[in-house]
Amino acid sequence: PAAGSRYTQLAPVLLASAGYAPYFQTTVTPHFAVRAMDKDAIVAAYAVTVLEAAYRRIGQDLGFLPAERGEPIVVEIYPDARGLAGATGLSLKEIETSGTIAVCKFHRLMITSPLATADGYAWADTLAHEFVHLIVSKRTHNNIPIWLHEGIAKYFESRWKSNAGEALSPYGEKLLATAVAKDSLITFKQMHPSMAKLPSQDDAALAFAEVFTVVEHIVKEHGVGAIADILRRVGQGQSLEAAMDATLHLRLDQLESTWRRALRRRNFRRVPDARPEKVRLADAPGDASAAPALEEMADKQVHDWARLGELLQLRHRPKAAIVEYEKALAAAGTRYATLVNLLARAYIEVDKMDKAEALLARSLTQHPEDSDAHLLAGRIALKRDQWEAARGHYEAVRLQNPFNPEIHAALAQLY
Known part of the structure; x- marks a missing residue:
């Protein structure tokens, strides 16, 4: 094949994934095929309930069930960051620098094993989060901006177990409260085309908290069906502006203004010294029952x-x-x-x-x-x-x- 062809680009990913194939054990559910190896069979056993609940509840809320034609959604649990890197096309350095723990790509949800981290991470919410990304991607043919993509995924990730809108962290609220007080919220324009290009980790964390509250605001003012309707309209070929106008009767700039006004009225939770929850990759698999090592302390x-x-x-x-x-x-x-x-x-x-x-x-x-x-x-x-x-x-x-x-x-x- 010619250099730069789709095959040439995907060949390393295909080869990396194929290297794990003989070792994966597959658990099949009505809508998913969950692949895991060795001890991650424990995660897979619990994941099937999480995934089917996410499929039913989130799929219904967003008006789209992506595995109704008999093709199961593949879920792969990789034993370490290197495995996730190979399967997604990201470099190991990109994975470690960004803290990426999961990716939705190629009609697959791919996560790193909790065993590869220092003290675990919210793997169930992460699976649900990536499932939302899959719904949004397929429903809209990837035609909405990444900030809205992330806002919808974060807002609905808790829906598999309870209500949507429960994933805003104390640190996220702290950043929002500070930005509102200082009038330093990040604009939608600044978040486009990539939130990863914002100048600092705190700016990126603030942006993620902001987009969660944008979706929260839409649902509160217009109902959860408004999100589903926007996705449907974009999937039918309307621009995001046109879909917003038809569903919310607001232009995008008007939505941003009403959301900012609502945020200024918000009663923020105040948690002193709230810090970001970071997933720490382990140097080597450890004893899951052992106390974690003392973290780095500035003082x-x-x-x-x-x-x-x-x-x-x-x-x-x-x-x-x-x-x-x-x-x-x-x-x-x-x-x-x-x-x-x-x-x-x-x-x-x-x-x-x-x-x-x-x-x-x-x-x-x-x-x-x-x-x-x-x-x-x-x-x-x-x-x-x-x-x-x-x-x-x-x-x-x-x-x-x-x-x-x-x-x-x-x-x-x-x-």
């Missing part, structure tokens, strides 16, 4: 106190460890999740359950996706016969890091 004194506490705890001296951890906590607050969790573990060791429970509750408002905090809170709730609370915490861990045998034993007891 050297805080780090030194925390590190000394960690060393004391490893030497089975929890009371002495608590003294050092509490010094670090007094200086840093609940900003560092691993510090909080190490202190909570030490409290549990010396039977100070009330202190551990209160500390974890504070931390989870700031780090709602912290699987280690949920695990510790689940242990406390289970010990206190608080069945509903325990189920909630252990389920949160399962949807982040399903490889820990403790959560399966606990959930078997709780159900």
Whole structure:
């Protein structure tokens, strides 16, 4: 084939994917074929329920069911970032630099195994997020701007398990509140053609939070059917401007103005020291039940106190460890999740359950996706016969890091 042809471009991707094919085991559902290998069979077993719920609920909300002609949607769980890179055509450096953990491409949803990360990630919501991208791509023939694509995906990613519109993080709200106060919101024009080209990571994070609230605003003012109608009209060949005008009776600039006014009236959640939730790739697969390593801390004194506490705890001296951890906590607050969790573990060791429970509750408002905090809170709730609370915490861990045998034993007891 001629250089630069479609085949030449896709050949490396095809070869990389083919290298995994003999090792994948496939689980087939009415609408999906989920491929996984080795321990990721655990993720695949849970993923089928997530995917079928997403198909039914999100597909109905957006007015499009993309696998009704008998062709299942392929879902591939790759054991590491290198596998995802090869299957998507991205370079390993691009994957690691951008923090990409999943991609929707070639009528496939491709994710990295939670086992390839330092402490898991929201793999179920991520699958739902990529499924929304697939719906939007197929419904509109890829004819809507990336900012709206991402806004719809983020807004609807929680729909598989509950209501849409539950995915705005404390950090996202913090960025929005600051931008509104300073009148420094990023415009739709600045987000086009790529949000990845914004000047900083904080700008990109702000843009993602903004587009979530744009979709939220449309749904609140015009109903969820408005999103489905816009997608249908664009898929039929209308421009986004024309589709917006027909559905919302607003031009795009008018939508941006009404959304900005609504955002200025919003009562933002204020979570002190909220930080971005970042997926950290692991250097090598580790023990899913082990406590994560102490994270990097900007304040050297805080780090030194925390590190000394960690060393004391490893030497089975929890009371002495608590003294050092509490010094670090007094200086840093609940900003560092691993510090909080190490202190909570030490409290549990010396039977100070009330202190551990209160500390974890504070931390989870700031780090709602912290699987280690949920695990510790689940242990406390289970010990206190608080069945509903325990189920909630252990389920949160399962949807982040399903490889820990403790959560399966606990959930078997709780159900």
